Amino acid sequence: DDEAFVVDFRPHANMNTAHMLLFGCNMPSSTEDYWDCSAGTCTDKSSIMYAWAKNAPPTKLPKGVGFRVGGRSGSKYFVLQVHYGDVKAFQDKHKDCSGVTVRITQEKQPLIAGIYLLMSVDTVIPPGENEVNSDIACAYNKHTMYPFAYRVHTHQLLALDPMNNIVIFHRGDHVWDENSFDRNFVYQQRGIGPIQESTILVVDPNSSKVIKSIGQNLFYLPHGLTIDKDGSYWVTDVALHQVFKLGGGKRTPLLVLGKKVNPGSDQKHFCQPTDVAVDPITGNIVSDGYCNSRIMQFSPNGMFITQWGDDDDASDSEEEYSAPP
Structure with missing residues (x-):
């Protein structure tokens, strides 16, 4: 219940894990250890705290930056969503052990981290085109923001x-x-x-x-x-x-x-x-x-x-x- 800050993430993924998303929220969609993500990650407002993708460079929080958790305004639960790239991984009916280790400190951080998710749902890549632009933007009029990393993601067909x-x-x-x-x-x-x-x-x-x-x-x-x-x-x-x-x-x-x-x-x-x-x-x-x-x-x-x-x-x-x- 005390306020704390997440200052580092360590991914643990096998060769068949395509990408992972770590959400923070106050009410998970299930009380089970794992569940079908078609039911959603959380029933209340959730926020992405960490994203990992296969072959992507690691994401490191700058010094003095952390995600606020616990207390009155921080998330109470972590929910990890795992996506797999090859169903052959489950031919032997084994269980997957992919996950993320989170390092938390109670030392107050000078800057609070956050993630903005921008998504295009109507971009079409016509056959034969070498380059296609997908412009995504939003209006922002809050406190000064200091971007330090970004990720892009698409489905392979x-x-x-x-x-x-x-x-x-x-x-x-x-x-x-x-x-x-x-x-x-x-x-x-x-x-x-x-x-x-x-x-x-x-x-x-x-x-x-x-x-x-x-x-x-x-x-x-x-x-x-x-x-x-x-x-x-x-x-x-x-x-x-x-x-x-x-x-x-x-x-x-x-x-x-x-x-x-x-x-x-x-x-x-x-x-x-x-x-x-x-x-x-x-x-x-x-x-x-x-x-x-x-x-x-x-x-x-x-x-x-x-x-x-x-x-x-x-x-x-x-x-x-x-x-x-």
């Missing part, structure tokens, strides 16, 4: 095929915003139709020319892209709640998992699936998803094998994972 060509999976002019889904995660913008342009582009890394394009009129909100050893594309669409396999020179999908625009949590449904890991021996691993918190395993031809994570009758494990990527 590209991969390399067996020929080392760059493969891009993009959303065209479709945007995922607060109006995209209802409270039951049903997509609300089907009236605009699927993305009319090719959503999968294969680019020669030397010439930057598009050498192949597919995926017209198939997808609404592309999300994950994985390429197997044969060069087939495994992609997810969070609006359709489906997983697709494309390739073999065909314009139509070779395999479709999930029910179109129909979220669910049984063996035949997904809820905003995020990514696929392809393994020729153990089968395909699907991270499902933003509104489910489970990992599902399927045979190469799409037959359900098992799942773990969510508390479900079909699951053979009591483990539950927070927001598979």
Whole structure:
């Protein structure tokens, strides 16, 4: 309950952790040790205190600067949100130990730290563009601010095929915003139709020319892209709640998992699936998803094998994972 100050952060992340966000608040969204972050981090006003990203330089607070915690005006709880970059990490059903060590002192700091989060939700990167500007700004008329660090973050929708060509999976002019889904995660913008342009582009890394394009009129909100050893594309669409396999020179999908625009949590449904890991021996691993918190395993031809994570009758494990990527 006494006022204190956070003056240092030490991240502890494994190779599969993409990024972590540490929030401060007075009322966490759950009293459990961990939970699905679709339920939110906090029920009251929260503030980001620390952000870590894979391969990014460390963030160090300047001397004499700290985040105020405890007391009458500081945060009472820390909530850590962890995002993962590869669902293969959970094939053996292990538990992750990523985290952040926080150093706290009761010595009053001359300057109080804070973070401003600026986010663009409607920036579109057109195919073939080498540079795209996304201007974000806000009005500030409070005490003098002394910036000392910044972070940028975006989601990756590209991969390399067996020929080392760059493969891009993009959303065209479709945007995922607060109006995209209802409270039951049903997509609300089907009236605009699927993305009319090719959503999968294969680019020669030397010439930057598009050498192949597919995926017209198939997808609404592309999300994950994985390429197997044969060069087939495994992609997810969070609006359709489906997983697709494309390739073999065909314009139509070779395999479709999930029910179109129909979220669910049984063996035949997904809820905003995020990514696929392809393994020729153990089968395909699907991270499902933003509104489910489970990992599902399927045979190469799409037959359900098992799942773990969510508390479900079909699951053979009591483990539950927070927001598979």
